[in-house]
Amino acid sequence: SGMSKEERILDWVKQHAVVGDPQSVVDAMDVYSRQKEWSMHVGDIKGVIVDKVMEEVKPQILLELGTYCGYSAVRMAHLLPPGGHLFTIEFNESFATIAQQVIEVAGLRDKISILKGPSQEIIPQLKKKYEINSVDMVFLDHWKSRYLPDTKLLEENGIIRKGTVLLADNVICPGAPDFLEYVRNSKRYECTTYPVENIRVNDALEKAVFLG
Ligand SMILES: Nc1ncc2ncn(CCCCCNC(=O)c3cc(-c4ccc(F)cc4)cc(O)c3O)c2n1
Numbered sequence: 752s753g754m755s756k757e758e759r760i761l762d763w764v765k766q767h768a769v770v771g772d773p774q775s776v777v778d779a780m781d782v783y784s785r786q787k788e789w790s791m792h793v794g795d796i797k798g799v800i801v802d803k804v805m806e807e808v809k810p811q812i813l814l815e816l817g818t819y820c821g822y823s824a825v826r827m828a829h830l831l832p833p834g835g836h837l838f839t840i841e842f843n844e845s846f847a848t849i850a851q852q853v854i855e856v857a858g859l860r861d862k863i864s865i866l867k868g869p870s871q872e873i874i875p876q877l878k879k880k881y882e883i884n885s886v887d888m889v890f891l892d893h894w895k896s897r898y899l900p901d902t903k904l905l906e907e908n909g910i911i912r913k914g915t916v917l918l919a920d921n922v923i924c925p926g927a928p929d930f931l932e933y934v935r936n937s938k939r940y941e942c943t944t945y946p947v948e949n950i951r952v953n954d955a956l957e958k959a960v961f962l963g
């Protein structure tokens with residue numbers, strides 16, 4: 752028994768963040784991951800790249816695959832333009848519960864909706880059940896082996912449209928080689944790689960713009 756790592760993260764956020772201040776939530780989670788227990792958030796170094804893409808794209812509707820404790824949901828929702836909304840898919844119930852509370856501390860409950868379930872089930876429901884016509888940006892951060900099949904699901908279900916930006920975490924470590932090969936060789940995507948060399952691991956984010 753005892754607290755899970757994710758519960759310890761939430762506890763730290765409640766003790767160290769300022770309610771209603773998303774940046775203080777992001778900072779608290781970064782400090783906890785660096786000083787206490789490493790956790791698989793996109794983190795502060797790769798987070799700067801996420802921020803840059805958010806500023807470029809200014810998405811009204813943003814879809815995230817893999818919420819975990821809500822770090823990237825808070826970081827991105829904080830940068831949404833007025834009226835923007837983030838839908839984030841998480842299949843682990845306990846992670847979703849933690850993330851909902853982290854999002855509450857950040858004061859972003861009106862900007863973020865957590866959709867509970869596996870991405871492969873939720874994506875085909877997005878139009879009818881969640882009234883999402885198409886999305887402006889997708890942040891992929893869930894099972895690395897799901898990046899490619901879910902990208903194809905997004906295409907087939909008409910969720911992504913000409914100009915939709917896919918931004919994928921971890922394309923080097925743990926890696927998503929089949930996804931990389933697909934988007935880089937497909938004429939329907941315009942790709943940019945953002946490599947990140949830091950103390951722990953070398954990784955990269957891949958931006959793939961859907962050309963329709
Ligand atoms: N289908 C579906 N639908 C919905 C879902 N919701 C959640 N999941 C499952 C997601 C499980 C976690 C995914 N994330 C990672 O595994 C991950 C790992 C590392 C890492 C680990 C160890 C190292 F030594 C180095 C790097 C770093 C990262 O940045 C990562 O994002 C879903 N699946």
Ligand SMILES: [Mg+2]
Binds near residue numbers: 793920
């Ligand atoms: Mg990741």
